[in-house]
Amino acid sequence: MIWSTAANAAEAGAIARALVAERLAACVHTHPVASTYRWQGAVETAAExxxxxxxxAALADAVAARIAALHxxxxPEILVTPITGGSPAYRAWLADAVADPAQG
Incomplete structure (x- = not known):
């Protein structure tokens, strides 16, 4: 799983749609958050x-690069968390959703 934040819903939606349309991600959840962080020496708070x-795992670097390009x-915050378990059916669906159909 890859976690990121975007400045607003439009940017998050554009990134999510691109990742799924380009078969880099099977699914992207988006949800509003309030972030408090240090930036350029000051503590900031922002809605993101x-x-x-x-x-x-094989696509993680490509996903990170695509997020960075669209951001x-x-x-941009881009954190990769390895998945070590989960529903076999969901994991099979995920793998199929990002598989290149041309590779058969």
Whole structure:
């Protein structure tokens, strides 16, 4: 899973749609969050939209690169969390959803 945040719902939606349309992620959840963080020496608080992208380990670097390319932040949050378990049926669906159909 890859966690990121976006500046607003429009940006989060565009990133989510691109990741799924390009078969880099099987699903992307988005939800509003309030973030408090340190930036350029000051403590800031902002409304953001979190993204949780479900993908495979093999695609993690490509997903991270695509998020960075589509993102408005100078330093976008991109955190990769390995999945070590879960429903076999869901994991099979995920793998199929990101598989390249041309590779058969």
């Amino acid at each position: 939209v979190a993204l949780v992208a479900k993908t495979t 408005s932040y100078a330093v």
